Amino acid sequence: MSTSAIRHSIFSLQQKMWRQFARRAAPTMARPSLARCFSAHGDIARGPFATVTEADIVHFRNVCSSVLTDSEAVAPYNSDWLKKYHGHSQVVLRPKTTQEVSDILKYCNERRLAVVPQGGNTGLVGGSVPVHDEVILSTGNMNVIESFDDVSGIVVCQAGCILENLDTHVGKFGYMMPLDLGAKGTCQIGGNASTNAGGLRLLRYGSLHGSILGVEAVLADGTIVDCLSTMRKDNTGYDLKQIFIGSEGTLGIITRLSILTPPRSAAVNVALVGCESFDAVKKTYVAARRHLGEILSAVEFLDRGSLDVVMSQQPDLVDPLETACPFYVLIETAGSRADHDMEKLDAYLATMMEDGHVVDGTVAQDAKQARKLFSIREDITLALCSKGYVYKYDVSIPIDDYYKIVEDMRVQLAEFDADVVGYGHLGDCNMHLNISSPSYDSDVMAAIEPFVFEWTAARRGSISAEHGIGTHKPSFLHLSKAPHAIKMMQQMKAVYDPNGILNPYKVLPKAQ
Amino acid sequence: MSTSAIRHSIFSLQQKMWRQFARRAAPTMARPSLARCFSAHGDIARGPFATVTEADIVHFRNVCSSVLTDSEAVAPYNSDWLKKYHGHSQVVLRPKTTQEVSDILKYCNERRLAVVPQGGNTGLVGGSVPVHDEVILSTGNMNVIESFDDVSGIVVCQAGCILENLDTHVGKFGYMMPLDLGAKGTCQIGGNASTNAGGLRLLRYGSLHGSILGVEAVLADGTIVDCLSTMRKDNTGYDLKQIFIGSEGTLGIITRLSILTPPRSAAVNVALVGCESFDAVKKTYVAARRHLGEILSAVEFLDRGSLDVVMSQQPDLVDPLETACPFYVLIETAGSRADHDMEKLDAYLATMMEDGHVVDGTVAQDAKQARKLFSIREDITLALCSKGYVYKYDVSIPIDDYYKIVEDMRVQLAEFDADVVGYGHLGDCNMHLNISSPSYDSDVMAAIEPFVFEWTAARRGSISAEHGIGTHKPSFLHLSKAPHAIKMMQQMKAVYDPNGILNPYKVLPKAQ
Known part of the structure; x- marks a missing residue:
């Protein structure tokens, strides 16, 4: 095929009517209601913690603005959204302020009551679900966006802010959150930070270890640690905030954060391309980095089986490409000039077709179509559950x-x-x-x-x-981390939470 | 002034002959040779450490491939490049391997010999210079680039690799190091990591807490900690590598690193603009983020006094702009398409002139001119010393x-x-x-x-x-960090270096 013919085929591809996709099935798709006789937490022995008493509840009501003890009210907090992990907590505390969190932890530490911190509870490894009767500390009421600086793009907020709400807020000023994930409408930024959530745009904006500028956290003994810097550069001693990022609430509970948000791109393009082999997928990806450089914002992958499972759950969903392929790559660009970006994307796609790496593809013609293409990728998780x-x-x-x-x-x-x-x-x-x-x-x-x-x-x-890691993988941690590294983690845990009350049974294997 | 007239002025600005700058003065400019009667370390009492004996030297020669004890050979390691900080060490160890570092530290820890790790020794706060008679562990011989993956852009290397050498190496594959600083020809990547070096391109590529994917480090007792992941995403337990980044060698000595390098941009543009007020500088910066978005790679500032001091040291250097201004902003863009980038930069500069924020400016016409514009900024440090x-x-x-x-x-x-x-x-x-x-x-x-x-x-x-922080600022650390945060740092130090042999007197104030 000549280059001009291929270029023509790409242009006609873009200009053809983008086929109508079915409405996102997520809202109407029932969650799986599997009556299981087990909790994926497995068989974990209860630790040497105290049991919550009536006197504890009275104390909690004194120091915390919202205390749930009604079993129906507590139930949703006792399992995850996929209903895979189940706990047996009797009490949920929903503080509004850092001081309340501090008062709660100070008391629990003295009483040796175990505590599980819970954000949006959208995790997949049981990290935010009690294993036994831990006190649940939900950050859901800590949802104040405290400030946004529209010169630096730095937002300061409480840990319970929902990711999507933050994105909407900073969006008003022309900025965006540096991470995006399927659970954005439910997950909370404190949970994102505690689990070092990755998601769709890490490729472009890097990990939260880079984007989070400051953290305020409460240690097990109630100490409020103020590392809430709002400066991009702050080399004053050890970067303590880093230990709270990704430690799944086992070293402290994050209460407030400052986050650097990147400018929202004026132009976003999304293309879905099909490949005949994984080798072609790899070449398509490598070329995307070269051709699209600074505007590349996501490169997602799905195999035919993943697409099929979404289509099986969404009968109105038409196969997005005319050619059925074993592999698909979803490419997103985000830049400041639509004409420049489209020119780069066109040249890239033409080259991919010319080189034979891509056999078919479609480019979203507007934001709505782009969202629909992305929704295929995002709907896989839920479709699989069905x-x-x-x-x-x-x-x-x-x-x-x-x-x-x-x-x-x-x-x-x-x-x-x-x-x-x-x-x-x-x-x-x-x-x-x-x-x-x-x-x-x-x-x-x-x-x-x-x-x-x-x-x-x-x-x-x-x-x-x-x-x-949650409760799913502590026993496999040694496969990714050497013994002395695990020992260092256990030492750190012992220093900052000597009674082990914070999210016990999670992340670390039991010290030998 | 009409828009077309301004656009014309910008275009003529670009097309005018770029004035000949003087050759960079750095290589010929003598370093200050001030005979000072003091060391900027100040009056720090020696800690309870052992003193190096002949038997220690014999042992060091057994476990380390290069041991310097000749006073002339040791002298350069006893002070920093600005000759501001002075130590009194008698011995420099220059290991080649992680195992040598481990053997050295294990021995020093048992003997209670204090150790100062030293990379390129280009720091400005005395962090890599002995205060008293600490053993100097120089990473200069650990300079092997072990691997580079040209698909992922991940380089794995020893800590003593010089930043510029790494940049040259990855440059052969179309990548670049994610940081750049004036000392790049001398500083070592292990020192960059240990001090969390920022530099010129942090704006675009973020901090080393995000770019460094893995670290191998040796603890004070000789334990080799392998957290040398080469994966962008690795949420397996606490992110231990982060504690070595920016802790100035007080928690462990970094021996190897894996680093994510971004693709090298095909097109780089540099503009120097002059502003009449700092308010105009601020507006110029904010507009650069908006207009130049994803291609903006550096925004540097200098005042007239800084330019004057460089010009006073470089008699051949012509004032880069016709209009003398109180403030200057140096803007760099880096992108994948020269035509697109120049169009964005032109539009931006035209708007800045039209709005009156910028009163004069020049755009480098080629890489050589760009380097010369940047050299004005980089030469300030040395010019001031004179x-x-x-x-x-x-x-x-x-x-x-x-x-x-x-x-x-x-x-x-x-x-x-x-x-x-x-x-x-x-x-x-x-x-x-x-x-x-x-x-x-x-x-x-x-x-x-x-x-x-x-x-x-x-x-x-x-x-x-x-x-x-080095030795310059421990006594001021409380101004940027709360008491409990400093306590957490001291606890961490006590756990991982209980004898306090690693870079004593640095970073942390003495525990109360």
């Missing part, structure tokens, strides 16, 4: 082996009634490996774990890319 | 007060023979406040400190933006 039980894995793998985990897992599970699909943040080498079977099957589980973690560790990948 | 004694401060200040520190300091020092100039990384609110007097004057010093730190703290700025 197929039965889902075994979810979130790993980082060097790009050459990125898809091989899916293929190898299919071989591993050949004898079972189980489907294996792979999708994820290709630009970050982050694979979401998902296996579904009609119902929970301990034989399937035994075939998956520890296979998946050992497979990943053998390639120096990470057994948790962005979801964290 | 004027006598320089009192150097590196603070972060909210932008509205960014230049006020210079004005207030001039008032504060009105009665002295002292010049006050300000320059720095405007895009990060990072001000380099420099005061020069013919020779060191304790009265001038008493008028500057603690005034400058208290002034900064009162505005919730940072008393150390990027240079760190």
Whole structure:
């Protein structure tokens, strides 16, 4: 094919009527209501903590503006949104201020009451769900956006602010939050920080270890730690805020944050392209970094199985490309000049077609179409749940082996009634490996774990890319971290939370 | 003036012959050779450490590939490049491998010998210079670039690699180091990481807390901590590498690193503009973020005094603009398409002229001219030294007060023979406040400190933006950090270096 013909085909591709996608199915799709006889927390022995008494409740009502003890009111806090992890807490505390958090923790520490901090409760590894009868400290009422500086783009807010609300707020001033994830309408920024959430735009804006400028946190003994700097550069001693980012509430509870937000891009383009092989996917990705450079904002991947499962749950959804492909790449650009960006994207797509890496593709013609293309990617998680039980894995793998985990897992599970699909943040080498079977099957589980973690560790990948450890993976932590590193973590925990009341049973394996 | 006339003036500005700048004076400019009777370390009592014996030297020769004890060979390691800080070490160890570092530290820890880690020794706060007779552990021989992945852009190297060498190496594959600073030809990446170096491009590529993916470090007792992940996403337990970044070698010695490098931009443009007021500077900066968005890579500031001092040291240097201005802003863009970038820059500069924020300006026509414009900014530090004694401060200040520190300091020092100039990384609110007097004057010093730190703290700025604490600022740390935060740092130090052998006297005030 001549270059001019290919260029023509790309242009006609863009100018053709973008096919009507079905309305996002999420709001109407029922959550799975699997009556399970187990909690994915597994068999974890209760620690040597006190049990909440009536006197404790009276005290909590004195120091905290909202205390829930009614079993129906407490129930939603006792399990995660996928209803996979279940706890048995009797009390939920919903403080409004840092001082309330401090008063609560000081008391719990003295009384040896265990505490589980909970944000939007959208995690996938059980980190925010009680294991036994821990006191639940929900940050949901700490939702004040305290300030926004429209020169520096720095927002200061309480930990319970919902990510999407923050994004809407800073959007009014022409800025955006540096992270975006499917749960944005529910997850809270304090939880995002505590779990070091990654999501769709890490490729462009980096991790929260870079974007978060300051943190205020409360230690187990009630000490309020003020590291709420609003300066981009602040080299005054150890960067303590970093230890609260990604430690899943086991070292302290984040109460306030200051975050650097990037300017919102005037022009956003989204393209979905199909590839015949994973090698072509890899070349498409590498070329996107070269051609699209500074405007590239997301490179997402899904295999045909992932698309099929969304389509099976959304009958009105038309196959987005005319050519069915085994692999798809979703590419987003964000820049300040629409004409420049479209020119770069056109040139890139033309080259990809010319080189044969891409066999079909479509470019969203407006923001609505762009959202719809992204919604296919975002709907995979929920669509999978409707197929039965889902075994979810979130790993980082060097790009050459990125898809091989899916293929190898299919071989591993050949004898079972189980489907294996792979999708994820290709630009970050982050694979979401998902296996579904009609119902929970301990034989399937035994075939998956520890296979998946050992497979990943053998390639120096990470057994948790962005979801964290929670109660799911402490026993596998040694596959991604050396013994002395785990010892250092345990030492840090012992110093800052000597009674171990903060989110026990999570992240760290029991000290030997 | 009509828009078309302004556009014309901008275009003619670009097309005019760029005036010939003098050759960079740095290589020929003599370093100040001030015979001082004091070390800026001040009066710090020696800690309860052992003294190096002949037997220790024998042991060091057994475990370390290079041991210097000749006083002439050791001398350069006993003071910093500005000859401001002076130590009295008798021995320099130059290991080649992590194992050697481990063997050295294990021995020193058992013997209670204090150790100062030293990279390129380009710091400005005395952090890498011995205070008394600490053993100097130089990473200069640990200069192997171990691997570079040209798909992910991740480089793995030893700590002693010189920043510029790394940049040259990854440049061959179309990538660049995510930081750039004046000392790049001498500073080492391990020192950059240990001091969380900022520099010119933090605005675009963020801090090293985000760019560094993995660290291998050796603790005081010789334990080798392997957190050398090469994955962008790795949420497996506490992010231990972060505690080594910016802790100035007081918690461990970084031996190897993996770093994410961004693609090198095909097109780089540099413009120098002049402004009549600091308010115009601020507007010029804010507009640069809006107009230049994703291609903006540096926004540097210098006042007329800073330019004058460079010109006074470089007689051939012609004033870069026809109009002498009190303030200058240096703007760099880096993008993937030269035509697109130039169009954005033209539109931006035209708007700035039209709005009256910018009164004159010049745009470099090629890379050589761009380097020359940048060299004015980079030469300020050295040019100042030639004027006598320089009192150097590196603070972060909210932008509205960014230049006020210079004005207030001039008032504060009105009665002295002292010049006050300000320059720095405007895009990060990072001000380099420099005061020069013919020779060191304790009265001038008493008028500057603690005034400058208290002034900064009162505005919730940072008393150390990027240079760190070293021995210069431990006694002022409380102005930027609350008592419980300092206590947390001291607790961390006590856990990981219980004998306090690693870089004693630095960063932390003595525990009460």
